[in-house]
Amino acid sequence: MIDRDLFIHLVAGRELGGLDDAEAIELDRHLLGCATCAAEERAFDGTMAALALLAPAHHPPQSLQASIMTRIRAMTPVPDPAPSGPVAVIGGEGSTGRRWPCGHGRRP
C-alpha cells in the first residue's frame, strides 16, 4: 500500500509523462484496488483539461466546421439498396457502399 502523498505525486507525474516504469507499475497496481485514488486520478485529468483552456484564443478558419462534417459524411456507411422499388440512397449512384470502419482510437 502506497501512502497518499506518494500516490498524489505519482498521479501528477504520470499526467505529463514523467513516471519511470517502476513507478507506473506501482501506481497501476494501487489504482486497481483503490476507488478513491482512481477518482483522484480523474480529478487530475480534469486539472489538465482545465489547463488546456489557457491556450491563447486562436480563431479556426470559417471552413473548419464544414470540412469536419464533410469528412464525417464520407465515413458514414451507405445502406444497401432495397431489392425493389425506388429508394433514396445516401451517396447516390456510384457509391462504394463501404462499411463502417473499425474504431481503434485510444481513450487518453
Next chain:
Amino acid sequence: MRRIGERDERALEELVRRFKRPLYSLAYRVAGSDRFAEDVVQEVFVAVWRDANRYDPARGAVSSWLLTMTRFRGIDMLRRETGAKRRTVVVDLSLRAADDDVHEETWLRTRRETVRGALRELSEAQREAVTMAFFDGLTHVEVAEALAIPLGTAKSRIRLGLINLRTFLGESLSESVAAADGAGRER
C-alpha cells in the same frame, strides 16, 4: 455522446460548434501552425465520430476528453513533422484576459479566468516547468535541459505544480466541467 454514438450527425455538428474554438486554440498553441491545428482538430472529431461509444462518462467530462485528445494529437503531430527539432522557448502563457475572444461562450470565459487565477498561485518556477511540459510537450528531461536544472528538480517542479493547481482549482473543477458539458447533454 450517446446520440453521436447512434450516428446522429446533428449531435456531432453541435459538438463541433461548441468546442471547435477551444480545441483549435489548444491545437495551435501546441502544434504551432494553422495547418497543423486544423489537421489536429479534424482528426479529433473524426475520432469522436468513430469512437463515440468508447467514451465513458465515469472517466471524465466530454470537454476533458476532447481537450486531452487534442493535446496528445497536437504533440504527436509536432513530433512527427519536426522530428527532433523542439521548441524550447518558454512562451508567454497569456495570463491576460485581453486575449480572450469577446464572443466566446460564457462558460469558457469564466473557466479560463478561474484557471488563470489558479496558475497565478503557483511559484514562477513551477508555472514555468508545468507550462513547458504541458503546452510545449517537452519531456521532463527536455524541461530539465531547457532550464539547466537537474532532472529531479524538473520532475519535482512539474509534479508539485500540478498538485497545487489541482488544489487551487478544487471544487470549481467539477462545476465548470458540468457547465462546459451542458450543451452536450442528451436532450
